[in-house]
Amino acid sequence: MNPILNRAALLAGASALMFATAPAHAADKIKVGFMLPYSGTYAALGTAIENGFKLYVQQQGGKLGGREVEYFKVDDESNPAKASENANRLIKRDQVDVVVGTVHSGVAMALAKAAKDSDTTLIVANAGADAITGPMCGPGIFRTSFTNWQPAYAMGPVAFADGKKTAITVTWKYAAGDEAVKGFREGFEKAGGKVVKDLTVPFPNVEFQSVLTEIAAAKPDMVFSFFAGGGAVKFVQDYHAAGLNKSIPLYGSGFLTDGTLQAQGPSAQGLMTTLHYADGLNTPRDNAFRADYDKAYKLAPDVYAVQGYDAAQLMQAGLAAVKGDIGKKADFRNAMRSATIDSPRGPFTLSAAGNPVQDIYLRKVEGLENKVQRVAVQKLADPARGCKL
DSSP states (O other), X not given: OOHHHHHHHHHHHHHHHHHHHSOGGXXXXXXXXXXXXXXXXXXXXXXXXXXXXXXXXXXXXXEETTEEEEEEEEEOTTOGGGHHHHHHIIIIISOXXXXXXXXXXXXXXXXXXXXXXXXXXXXXXXXXXXXXXXXTOOTTEEESSOOTHHHHHHHHHHHHHTTOOEEEEEEEESHHHHHHHHHHHHHHHHHTOEEEEEEEEETTOOOOHHHHHHHHHHOOSEEEEEOOHHHHHHHHHHHHHTTGGGTSOEEEEGGGTTTTHHHHGGGGTTOEEEESOOBTOOOHHHHHHHHHHHHHHSSOOOXXXXXXXXXXXXXXXXXXXXXXXXXXXXXXXXXXXXXEEOOTTOOEEEOTTSOEEEEEEEEEEETTEEEEEEEEEEEEOOOOTTOOO
16 A cells, blocks of 8 residues: 555544544534513513523623523413423524523423423523422522522512511412512511511402502501502502502512513602612623613613523533533533623522522612612522422
8 A cells, every 4th residue: 555645544534533523512512592581571571581692792802601502482471371381492403512591480490490301501681489498499490590589589578677667468369479478578578577467459450449448448557569560550659549558658579660660650750669669770890881782772671681691691601611511511500500600680699499689679760770879688598498409
C-alpha cells in the first residue's frame, strides 16, 4: 500500500474516531421549552415572561453557559385539561432540556407532575400554587416567582402594625384565593390580629354586592382581598362605589392592583398591597433592566417580565457551574438551588424546596404606579409545608 495514502487513511480514521467519541452536547444547543399562555386572558403575561427570559439571553450574547439556545413554544391556553398533553409535546416530542412555565396554577400543577415523572427540569415563572414547592416539590422543580402564601402573609404584620385589629377576607372560591387568605390569616393572627370572617364568591363571578353588604354590617377594621385581572378591577370599583373605602380600608396581595390600574381609575388610588416587585425601586439593577426592556420591546416591564428574566438568570447560574454540560443534571440543579440571583426585584436565594427567599414590598397606588413604600418583610421564605426532599 502507498505509505502516503496509508498515513492519510490513518489520520482520517483517527479524526473520525475523535469526532465520533467527542461529547455530542458540546455542539448542541440548549433546548428551552416555553409552556405559556399565548392566547386568552393571560396572553400578555405569557408574552412578558418570554420577553424577560429572552432579554437576559440576548444580554449574554444569545447564549447560556456558553451555548446557543433553541426555543420551543406551546400555547397552554390556560386550560388544565390540556396541560399534560401540552407538557408532553415539549418533554417527549421536542425533548427540551428545561421547561419554563406557566401562569395558571391548575396548568402548572399538571406541568409539575409531567416534569417530575420525566425528570425534566422545570422553572415556574409565575404560578403561585403553594403545592408546587410544597408536596409536589422535587430536585428538578424551581420557581422564580412566589407562592400565594408569601405576599399575603406579609400583609398581616403590616396591617396589624397599622392599628388594624380585626379583618374580613374576601376572594374567589378557588385554590389561589384559599391559599392567599390562609397566608394572610397566619401573618395577621401571628402579629396579634383576628380574622372574624372569610367571605368568598364563586370563581369567576364578579357580582360582589352581597359580600359588600356583609362587610358594611360587620364593620371590621380592614378588608384583605385576593383578586386579579377583571375581577380585581370590578371589586375595587364596587368597593369604592359603596363608600366602604372611607371607613374600612382595603388591602390586598399585589395582584389586586398589578396590570389593573388603568381600568380601576380613581377607585384604586391609595390602595396598599404587598408583592415581591414594585414601581420606583430606583436601584441601579432595576433601572438598567427597565431601560433595556423598554428598548427591546417598547414596553414598560412588569412583575411577569422580571420573573421570566430571572428564570434565564437561574439557568445561567446552573450552566456556568457545569460549563454548559447540561447532561450533568444533578450538578446543574444543585448549582441552581445554591445560587444567589441578582434580580431587578433585589437579590434572592432559593429555599431547599426551590422557591425564592425574597423581600416582599409594601406598595401604594399613586396614579398608575404601585410605588414602593418600604420592605414589608425581609427575605421571606415560604414554609414549603409537605415538601420532602
